[in-house]
Amino acid sequence: MSDPLLEVSNLTATVAGFEVTHGIDLEVGEGEAVALVGRNGAGKTSTFRSIMGLTPIAGGSIRFDGEELTDLRSELIPKRGIGYQPEGRDLFTGMTVEENFRLPIWTAGDARGIDDEDAVVEDVFDLFTELENRRDAEVQNLSGGQGKMTAIGRALALQPDLLILDEPLEGLAPVVVENLKSYIREIIDRDISVLVAESNASHVPEIVDRMYVIERGEIVDSGDPDDLVQDEEIQLLMQGGGT
Amino acid sequence: MSRARLSAENLPTSVRVVLVVLGLGVLLAVPDLARVTPLSFATIHKGLLFGLAAVGLNLLLRHTELVSFGHVAFFGTGAYGAAVLATYYEVSSGLVLLAGAVLAATAVALVVGYLVAGHLDIYFALLTLAFNQVLFAFVVQSSFFNSTDGLSVRVGVDRPSLLGLDQLLVSAGLDPVQAYNYVLYYLTVAILVVVVLVTWKLVNSPFGRALDAIGQDRTRARFIGIPVERYVWIAFTISGIYGGIAGGLFALLQLHVRPEPVLFAFVSGEILFMAILGGVGTLVGPIVGGVILVYLLDLARFYVTYYHALTGIVLLAVVYFLPEGILGSLPALGAAIERRRRDPGLVRNDVETVVTSVRRSVRRAVTTVRILVFGVN
Numbered sequence: 140m141s142d143p144l145l146e147v148s149n150l151t152a153t154v155a156g157f158e159v160t161h162g163i164d165l166e167v168g169e170g171e172a173v174a175l176v177g178r179n180g181a182g183k184t185s186t187f188r189s190i191m192g193l194t195p196i197a198g199g200s201i202r203f204d205g206e207e208l209t210d211l212r213s214e215l216i217p218k219r220g221i222g223y224q225p226e227g228r229d230l231f232t233g234m235t236v237e238e239n240f241r242l243p244i245w246t247a248g249d250a251r252g253i254d255d256e257d258a259v260v261e262d263v264f265d266l267f268t269e270l271e272n273r274r275d276a277e278v279q280n281l282s283g284g285q286g287k288m289t290a291i292g293r294a295l296a297l298q299p300d301l302l303i304l305d306e307p308l309e310g311l312a313p314v315v316v317e318n319l320k321s322y323i324r325e326i327i328d329r330d331i332s333v334l335v336a337e338s339n340a341s342h343v344p345e346i347v348d349r350m351y352v353i354e355r356g357e358i359v360d361s362g363d364p365d366d367l368v369q370d371e372e373i374q375l376l377m378q379g380g381g382t
Numbered sequence: 383m384s385r386a387r388l389s390a391e392n393l394p395t396s397v398r399v400v401l402v403v404l405g406l407g408v409l410l411a412v413p414d415l416a417r418v419t420p421l422s423f424a425t426i427h428k429g430l431l432f433g434l435a436a437v438g439l440n441l442l443l444r445h446t447e448l449v450s451f452g453h454v455a456f457f458g459t460g461a462y463g464a465a466v467l468a469t470y471y472e473v474s475s476g477l478v479l480l481a482g483a484v485l486a487a488t489a490v491a492l493v494v495g496y497l498v499a500g501h502l503d504i505y506f507a508l509l510t511l512a513f514n515q516v517l518f519a520f521v522v523q524s525s526f527f528n529s530t531d532g533l534s535v536r537v538g539v540d541r542p543s544l545l546g547l548d549q550l551l552v553s554a555g556l557d558p559v560q561a562y563n564y565v566l567y568y569l570t571v572a573i574l575v576v577v578v579l580v581t582w583k584l585v586n587s588p589f590g591r592a593l594d595a596i597g598q599d600r601t602r603a604r605f606i607g608i609p610v611e612r613y614v615w616i617a618f619t620i621s622g623i624y625g626g627i628a629g630g631l632f633a634l635l636q637l638h639v640r641p642e643p644v645l646f647a648f649v650s651g652e653i654l655f656m657a658i659l660g661g662v663g664t665l666v667g668p669i670v671g672g673v674i675l676v677y678l679l680d681l682a683r684f685y686v687t688y689y690h691a692l693t694g695i696v697l698l699a700v701v702y703f704l705p706e707g708i709l710g711s712l713p714a715l716g717a718a719i720e721r722r723r724r725d726p727g728l729v730r731n732d733v734e735t736v737v738t739s740v741r742r743s744v745r746r747a748v749t750t751v752r753i754l755v756f757g758v759n
Contacts, residue, residue: 193601
């Protein structure tokens with residue numbers, strides 16, 4: 140594995156005073172694609188939100204590119220190079236697709252050294268070709284798949300080194316899922332590290348190099364995705380059984 | 383922004399240009415109109431000043447979705463800023479007094495804004511109210527501000543000078559009081575135009591879009607790198623500066639500043655109401671709301687004992703019948719009229735709907751009376 144770009148150690152996150160993750164350890168190397176797989180409520184989103192500084196942490200460390208993130212204000216984290224697509228769409232309604240892409244550049248582009256705003260935006264449209272003819276559409280009028288693409292595109296607009304995707308394939312039609320998978324693979328091909336959460340393990344081997352399994356706020360296994368999805372114990376766990 | 387867009391898109395550019403020209407024409411003609419009609423020039427002027435403060439409040443309300451219950455604090459700070467300069471430092475230049483008003487309001491807005499920017503919803507509203515009340519109590523108790531008697535904005539008996547333009551009109555034969563009021567009025571209109579243009583530019587800038595994003599969801603705004611508290615602080619300060627300008631001009635108009643009309647929290651509620659009345663989703667709606675509400679209150683004072691109840695009645699009417707405010711409802715109203723012009727059959731439907739609903743209400747009322755009188759229906 141390459142040098143870790145993101146290194147999460149012994150992370151304990153809290154929501155309303157209750158611990159929701161217990162000593163999470165995970166790493167993502169430069170240019171690597173990693174999945175965090177678990178059932179709904181297993182702690183995937185809490186882990187991601189902790190990395191983004193949106194959920195308070197009670198202990199542990201999050202280092203990104205050698206820098207400790209736990210003391211940073213949440214709005215500084217995207218400026219350090221982490222893009223985030225939250226669960227659901229979470230887009231800015233009343234604004235167009237293009238405005239959703241431009242907004243992060245307007246407010247944080249300088250910190251990422253972005254000189255040519257238009258070039259970055261066009262680069263995102265080049266990736267998500269089917270958004271091209273929807274660029275002036277207000278985002279509340281998009282389909283589910285287009286909405287997810289816009290959310291990922293917005294996260295890419297600050298040219299991140301690491302892209303965190305929270306259930307990007309959830310709730311989409313099979314044909315749209317296949318499209319999105321190919322887009323994610325293309326992002327990985329652009330040498331952007333990807334950390335993706337999925338509750339459906341079957342999608343994972345096509346996208347990532349490595350995977351972690353999370354259950355009740357703890358990492359219970361990690362390794363090669365092809366091996367892990369075949370593991371009967373993991374399959375049982377994903378279906379709601381197991382320990 | 384979504385609301386801004388709704389109102390902007392529903393009106394064609396040509397209509398908007400006509401409305402702007404018409405509005406400016408009316409504003410410029412107010413002194414002349416007041417001479418030949420029963421319109422009160424002073425009341426309209428006062429309404430415009432409160433409307434200007436409401437434009438500032440609306441910057442927060444419309445874009446960051448924050449409700450301030452203490453906005454008159456900046457209006458009052460501006461007014462007292464000018465009054466202190468005139469009373470204690472014998473400053474007679476109207477423009478310097480206005481600059482003092484803006485500086486005072488900016489300083490207070492910076493401090494209050496810093497302390498409230500991290501709060502949301504009812505906490506934000508209550509904090510602004512609390513700061514407003516603290517300021518009011520401080521001024522009322524303070525001998526420096528001459529307690530409830532307030533301070534004069536005159537140096538001796540003289541009115542502040544307005545770049546000598548008022549003297550120019552006096553030498554042309556105009557009464558000195560009239561000359562002063564005319565020059566001050568046109569200064570107000572000029573400032574109002576600049577403020578509206580600046581606000582329009584601001585809300586359509588990346589900063590304005592970021593405020594919209596913050597208004598929609600602060601967490602979402604943070605994870606794309608928007609420094610939420612800093613932007614809210616800046617918006618709050620700009621909003622306070624508008625209040626300060628309005629308060630400074632108000633001091634120049636009234637020539638005496640007392641705490642109750644410029645610092646009491648009830649007036650904050652009125653400024654908030656002006657924005658709602660004119661249309662929160664519009665840029666100039668708060669100005670229209672300001673003129674209408676001040677006019678109604680000033681007029682009602684002569685006819686009704688409980689004239690403050692009028693604010694409540696008008697507010698109820700707006701909430702039930704014009705939820706988008708007066709200007710905010712114009713596009714929808716225009717579209718409805720246009721539909722009826724194209725299809726006169728719709729008017730018959732409207733009449734039928736009204737008749738049916740009146741019949742239903744009467745029937746319900748009769749049933750209620752029967753039950754009350756006879757115990758059964």
